[in-house]
Amino acid sequence: MTAPGYAVFDTAIGDCGIAWNERGVIAVQLPEGSEEKTRTRLAARLPDAVESVPPADVQRSIDGVVSLMNGKRTDLTGVELDYEGVPEFHHRVYEFIRSIPAGKTLTYGDIANILGLPGGAQAVGQAMGRNPFPIIVPCHRVLAAGGKDGGFSARGGVATKRRMLVIEGALADEPTLF
Structure with missing residues (x-):
């Protein structure tokens, strides 16, 4: 399995982050006050993750989060989540x-x-x-x-x-x- 990836992106509520692996999204980070603080927090949660360009399905997830935080009724139920380790x-x-x-x-x-x-x-x-x-x-x-x-x-x-x-x-x- 390759290392998880992550990206930081701008929304109406501030800079958010998202991390993924081959099975889906593994984490979302709400804004920490700055792009750098959000990046640091996400990297601390997932020390093996590598900042990279999101694959198409993750980019669609990012676009959906941005749309929702811009006030559009966006359905995110299709975003694939990896629940490994979640009770x-x-x-x-x-x-x-x-x-x-x-x-x-x-x-x-x-x-x-x-x-x-x-x-x-x-x-x-x-x-x-x-x-x-x-x-x-x-x-x-x-x-x-x-x-x-x-x-x-x-x-x-x-x-x-x-x-x-x-x-x-x-x-x-x-x-x-x-």
């Missing part, structure tokens, strides 16, 4: 969250209930906090009980989450079930 429960949560369309939100509790885990909101929240594919797995569309923002582990925290929701046309004040 089975997290994988299940991420695949469900990918079905939440832009402009819509659910709560951690809603997702737990839909997945047949009543009382599992905290477990869903923990999975969100470990999401290696933000934006493609749109954890920003998941809110706390009562439609409150909840947490967000990216630089800028909840302000970044709110900005992403505003770009997508979702109201962060109330869940908008789909």
Whole structure:
């Protein structure tokens, strides 16, 4: 297997990064405040990765992320993700969250209930906090009980989450079930 590749690209919310291997996208990095900081963070997460020109399928993923962050209703569910090393429960949560369309939100509790885990909101929240594919797995569309923002582990925290929701046309004040 060849070394993973990665690239840094500009979006409306700042410089993001993406990494891939032969099986698909292995990581997405939200902005860290500058192109260099984003690159450094992504390289630290994946020390074997080599900065390179993305293959066509990854470039389409980048174009989709850029489009979504520019406010266009872009469907990223076709992006191939490599879930190797991702716990089975997290994988299940991420695949469900990918079905939440832009402009819509659910709560951690809603997702737990839909997945047949009543009382599992905290477990869903923990999975969100470990999401290696933000934006493609749109954890920003998941809110706390009562439609409150909840947490967000990216630089800028909840302000970044709110900005992403505003770009997508979702109201962060109330869940908008789909």
